[in-house]
Amino acid sequence: MTTEPRRRRGILREAAGEAWGLLVEVIVVGLAALVALAVAALVLLVA
């Protein structure tokens, strides 16, 4: 394989890794929102 396609594939792999990282951050906020809703429901039930 010549240098150019290898470089291009490297950049694509890097970009995919970065997109995954960003997706994880979005998922974490989604999960945190679900936890917050559950806690709020529990708290209002108790308080």
Add this chain to the structure above:
Amino acid sequence: MLLRPDPEALRVISYYLGRVLLVMAGVAVLPLAWAVIGREWAPAASFLLTVGAFALVGALVSAAPPREKHLGLGHGMVVVALAWLIAPALGSIPLALSGHFGSFLDAYFDGMSGLTASGSSLVNDVDHLAPSLNFWRHLLQFIGGQGIVLAAVSVFAGGVGLSMFHGEGREDRILPSVTSTARFIWLVSGIHLVFGVLLLGSVAYFGLGFTPARSLFHGLMTFFSSFVTGGFTVQSTSIGYYHSVLFEAATMVFMLAGAMSFSLHYALWRRRGRLQLLRDLETRALAVTMAGTMVLLMLGLATLGLYRSVGSLARQGLFHIVSAHTSSGFTLVPSTEIAQWGGLAFVGLVTAMFLGGMASSAAGGLKALRVGLVAKVLKDQVKRVLLPDRAVVPSVYQQGGRRRLTQQAAQAALLVTLLFVGLCAVGTAVGMAYGYPLQQALFDSVSAATNGGLSAGIYGPHMPVVLEVTYILQMWLGRLEFVAVFALFGFVVSGVRGR
């Protein structure tokens, strides 16, 4: 016996300090360009003055290059401490000249708050501040949140060792050299910048009906502020201005991303040991304390009867805990309302601010790694008391692999914890000396010391000068995590009393 620093040491310190300030001169060109393009002539003139001031001071102090350009640990720390005092002073010139600040000290407060990514502001009528000045406030945050020395290291490769890197509160090199680590951090920030402006701008455009230019402006400013866990906004009502759950959720994504250590970003992006991350002491400590403080805040708010529906309680609880725990300082309610959050709500919010984000991230506070280490030390001590005398308690923890908890690491974590408690206590005492109630004084003191940015109502243009200076010093000490400031103090003392 103290040794007086030799002239060569002063030359090395001046040289690197000058280079940091020269890089800041380059950064200040950006708002100048913004002001010129936007035909904001008065701010443009003040930015020209700022660029000149940074360049002049930078050139003057680095005019006499040292014979040996090696920067030792102590001298690097002195450079960092000085840079973080001088850069806000020069950076606040356009703010002071804007007419939106009561005094130069108020502008300096904003400069320090911006660079330390605290997010507290004394600006009058921020809603009518020129866009270029708002851009400068937010850019100061972005540069400061990453680290002004880090910015300098990225520009002048080589020559600067680990000392300045550590001085800004960064503990780990992700890549083999400081320069490559600095560049990786800028790469992470750059990609988040593109994604962040797109996401926040899209929410503003499609969800809130803003014009394209306004969406871009609000997206850019909110990203700058949230990714470095800063807290400045372009309107006085903070994120509450948008009245949008989607915008709040998008802001939370970047607050959390900013509070993550860059080694965690690295592991996530390079797909190395992702499951291992869940076992790390720091990840667990952050998850546990964030959940715990959120429960406290929600219990408090529910007891006060302020929010009676599940949706509104979850929205207020989650957003404010993420904002406080990542030391961002965004709010959905005015500071006068936060001042009324007593009882458990107050405890939850102050504790979250105090604990802060991850080590080597843009967040402030004690940091989750130290919280985890202190908890580990306590747990081991209890085990030693309960187990038979001859039992061996292995002091190991997971953090990027299995690590042994050395006595040195435990002492360092406990010492910094103690110093943070002391710093918060001093600010509280000064606040109380001026007649503020304990709860309000403690809240704003913790906020300053941990670069939190939330306020219970003391921060304002009319606060006493001594209290304002105290908060400025707290922000400086908290951002540099003490060591660099102590090194500067030691350097000055040895200069005066050394032989």
